[in-house]
Amino acid sequence: MDRAEVETRVRTLIEPFNKKGVAIDEDTTFAGDLEFDSLTVMDFVAAIEDEFDIIISMNQQAEIETWGQLIDAVNTMQAK
Amino acid sequence: MSEGIGQPDKPAELTGNTPDLFSKFDPLIQQRADLLAAGVEDPFNLVMERVLSPTRAICNGRDTILLGTYNYMGMTFDPDVIEAGKQALDDYGSGTTGSRVLNGTYQGHRECEEALKEFYGMEHAMVFSTGYQANLGIISTIAGKGDYVVLDIDSHASIWDGCALGNAEIVPFKHNDIEAMDKRLGRIPEGAGKLVVLEGVYSMLGDIAPLREMIAVAKKHGAMVLVDEAHSMGFIGPNGRGVAEEQGVLDDVDFVIGTFSKSVGTVGGFCVSNHPKFEIMRLVCRPYVFTASLPPSVVATAATSIRKLMATGHNKRAHLWENSKRLHKGLTDLGFELGTSEPQSAIVAVIMPDLERGAAMWEALLKEGLYVNLARPPATPANMTLLRCSLCAEHSEEEVGTILGMFERAGKAVEII
Numbered sequence: 001m002d003r004a005e006v007e008t009r010v011r012t013l014i015e016p017f018n019k020k021g022v023a024i025d026e027d028t029t030f031a032g033d034l035e036f037d038s039l040t041v042m043d044f045v046a047a048i049e050d051e052f053d054i055i056i057s058m059n060q061q062a063e064i065e066t067w068g069q070l071i072d073a074v075n076t077m078q079a080k
Numbered sequence: 081m082s083e084g085i086g087q088p089d090k091p092a093e094l095t096g097n098t099p100d101l102f103s104k105f106d107p108l109i110q111q112r113a114d115l116l117a118a119g120v121e122d123p124f125n126l127v128m129e130r131v132l133s134p135t136r137a138i139c140n141g142r143d144t145i146l147l148g149t150y151n152y153m154g155m156t157f158d159p160d161v162i163e164a165g166k167q168a169l170d171d172y173g174s175g176t177t178g179s180r181v182l183n184g185t186y187q188g189h190r191e192c193e194e195a196l197k198e199f200y201g202m203e204h205a206m207v208f209s210t211g212y213q214a215n216l217g218i219i220s221t222i223a224g225k226g227d228y229v230v231l232d233i234d235s236h237a238s239i240w241d242g243c244a245l246g247n248a249e250i251v252p253f254k255h256n257d258i259e260a261m262d263k264r265l266g267r268i269p270e271g272a273g274k275l276v277v278l279e280g281v282y283s284m285l286g287d288i289a290p291l292r293e294m295i296a297v298a299k300k301h302g303a304m305v306l307v308d309e310a311h312s313m314g315f316i317g318p319n320g321r322g323v324a325e326e327q328g329v330l331d332d333v334d335f336v337i338g339t340f341s342k343s344v345g346t347v348g349g350f351c352v353s354n355h356p357k358f359e360i361m362r363l364v365c366r367p368y369v370f371t372a373s374l375p376p377s378v379v380a381t382a383a384t385s386i387r388k389l390m391a392t393g394h395n396k397r398a399h400l401w402e403n404s405k406r407l408h409k410g411l412t413d414l415g416f417e418l419g420t421s422e423p424q425s426a427i428v429a430v431i432m433p434d435l436e437r438g439a440a441m442w443e444a445l446l447k448e449g450l451y452v453n454l455a456r457p458p459a460t461p462a463n464m465t466l467l468r469c470s471l472c473a474e475h476s477e478e479e480v481g482t483i484l485g486m487f488e489r490a491g492k493a494v495e496i497i
Contacts, residue, residue, distance in 0.1 A: 039462060042233055042252060046260065055267045057228070057249035 006052075006075045013047045026068035052078040111435075120439045121446060123454040133157055134345075134474045139451055147469045147483060148453035150283075152426045153314045153396055154474030155345030155385045168380035175375045180207075181362060184373030192383040196350055199386050200321055200336060204358040207350050207379065209371045211310055211339030212238040214349030217367035218306065218335060219277065220246035227273035230264055230298075232256065232289070234282050234461050236308065245367075248275070255282070255461065258293050265301035274303035280323030281311035284460050284468070285419030286427030288316075292327040299332060306335040314343030314389045315397055315426055315473075340382045343389065348374050348382055396473035400426055403471040403480050410484040415497040419466065429455075430467040430487075437494055438465035444490035450483060 014024070017040055022033055030036045036044065045056050054077040056064075064070050094100060116122060121140065130138040134154035135146050155161055168188055178184035189207055196205035208214040219242030223229045227248040231239060234255040243250045251268075253260040261276070268274055276298040278289050291307065298305045309322030317325030320343075324330040334355060340348035351361075362368060374382075401423075408423035411430060419429030432438030435456050442454040445467070453468040460466055475483075491497040 037463070038458070039233075042254070046254065049267070050263065053267060055249075055251055055264060057251050058243075059249055 001075075001078060003071060003075045006078060007071045009051060010048060010071060010074060013051060014044065017044045024067050026066065026071075028067040029065050030067075030070075031065070048074060054078055115435070115439055118436070118439075120443050123439055123442050126446075126451070131156075135472050135479065137451070139446065142446070142449055144446070144449050144451050145475075145479060145483060145486075146451050147471070147475075148451050149472065150311070150342040150470050151345060151472050152311075152400060152470065153343040153345070153389060153393065154472045155343065155388070158345070158385065158388065160388060161345065161381045161385045164384035165377040165381040168376040172376035174377070176373045178372060179369055180373045181369050186373075186376050186379070188376045188379040188383065189373060192348075192379040192386070193350075195383040195386040195390075196352055199319075199390055200330075200352045201319075202336070202352040203354045203356075205350060205352045206358070206361055206365075206368065207348055207374065207382075208368055209348060209374055211337070211341055211349030212241075213367040213371060214337050214339070214351050215239050215308060216242045216245055217365040218337065218351050218361070219243060219275070220367070221361065221365045222304075222335075223248035223273065223275045227275065228268045229275050229277060230261060230268075230303065231277040232261075232279065232282075234284065235277060235279065236283065236310075237459070239277055239279075239308065248273075256287070256289055256294075258290060258297060261294060262297045262301075265298065265303060268301075274298075274301060275306060276303045277306045278308070279311075280307055280309040280316065281425040281427065283311050283427060284455060284464075284466060285429045286311075286423075286425045286468075287420045288312075288323050288424045290327075291324050292329050295324070295329045295332045304334040305332065306337060307333045308337040310337070310339045310342055311425060311427065313338050314393050315400055320389055320393045320397070340378075340385075344382050344385045346378050346381045346385065348378060400471060400473040402477070403473070403475050404428065406477070406480050407469060407471060407483065410480070411487060414484070414488050414491065416487070416491065426471045428469045428471070430469065432465040432467060433496065435465045437496060438467065441490055441494045441496055442467060444493050445486055448486040448490055450486045450490075 049056060052074060064073055126139055128137040128139050134151045134156050137144055137146055172186055176184040176186060192207055193205040208217060215238035223246050225247040228251055229243050229248045230251045232255055233252045251264050253264050278294055281288050295305050307324050312322035314320040316323050319325060321330055324333045335351055335353045338350050340346045404423045404426050408428050411418060417431040419431060432441060438454060445452060455466040455468050457463040
């Protein structure tokens with residue numbers, strides 16, 4: 001799976017959590033632009049983990065602020 | 081308002097563009113100011129001027145029934161417990177002024193650990209200065225770099241802080257979700273150490289964990305299991321050892337964390353374990369090493385209380401269950417929404433529609449002469465505002481009836497029911 005396909009899949013996953021329909025690009029932030037609280041983050045991360053059969057620990061989540069960083073991280077993890 | 085705010089605000093004078101480090105608290109300061117401006121008594125600044133018994137005190141000048149103390153077994157005024165504390169003050173002085181590993185281990189600390197070993201039927205017991213430090217110390221020390229801690233998202237702050245203090249990878253799962261826990265454990269890289277952290281009773285809603293199923297899953301994946309039984313000790317299980325004992329899986333728990341500040345009726349924390357290498361914790365666990373030990377009077381009261389719970393606790397448990405069931409049913413019948421559909425512990429959580437009405441209800445109850453805990457986000461799950469009631473074995477049947485009457489009047493006045 002390449003990065004573009006990873007992004008397409010994650011875009012489908014984020015839909016139910018993007019309640020205000022914010023337009024998402026590489027620099028969109030989860031805390032700022034999308035206003036994700038900790039519970040939303042947990043549910044969204046769980047959805048990604050189940051889709052790609054990976055773990056994104058909280059330590060790794062702390063390094064991820066933007067959409068682009070998330071797609072990069074998931075792309076790297078799913079390739080392993 | 082707090083006594084500390086006795087002078088006008090003096091803005092910090094800073095050089096250049098350096099931000100005031102307190103600016104990050106501005107939203108909370110504003111929320112609190114708005115709440116108090118609405119005329120509500122400050123829910124987080126209550127003073128108990130006199131304490132009359134485990135269930136009654138003079139709070140902000142009023143004779144008040146206490147329904148938010150976690151003093152489940154009512155041991156705080158037990159004559160034997162008090163006598164043991166007084167004797168220890170006379171014999172050993174007011175404090176140890178030292179760490180457990182230096183000059184802070186007295187005979188009383190050893191006796192307290194012996195009492196814990198007997199209470200739980202375990203080989204090792206380690207007493208910390210608070211329950212918070214027990215979680216902080218054990219979790220941060222045993223799960224190191226490259227290890228994984230898999231924990232329930234609704235875990236207590238002390239568990240999260242133990243994770244934050246250590247260097248392990250932290251993986252939370254949805255509250256009490258066995259499948260979510262199973263999946264996450266299954267994805268951990270081969271060869272990594274695994275610690276599963278669970279609680280017997282979750283204190284916000286008063287619900288219990290399906291420990292039998294969860295511990296079986298943890299063991300299937302080769303994980304060690306730590307269970308915090310702070311809110312079940314003395315009350316749940318045939319010997320009051322907690323939810324793991326009640327569900328018949330205490331032997332599969334590697335570490336039980338507990339506290340003296342609830343059923344035991346004083347302050348302090350502990351970990352009991354059968355791990356053969358457990359004693360090394362005393363040298364490597366920083367929150368244990370770098371803290372002064374508990375005062376002799378505290379360990380004496382704790383040891384006496386633990387032994388009394390062992391000998392006579394079963395007499396009180398049935399009455400405490402009756403209280404919990406009666407309060408739960410009464411509040412349900414009045415139309416309140418509760419945290420659990422059935423009573424599962426000595427905690428009954430009443431769900432409030434929002435913080436404003438929660439605070440108004442809390443104040444109305446206080447004016448009726450009832451103290452409960454107001455819990456609000458971020459301490460609560462799903463951003464709920466809760467009025468948490470914790471029952472005591474010393475609450476009489478009559479008192480529970482009085483409490484229900486207070487809830488009915490306050491709930492109608494605030495228009496929640």
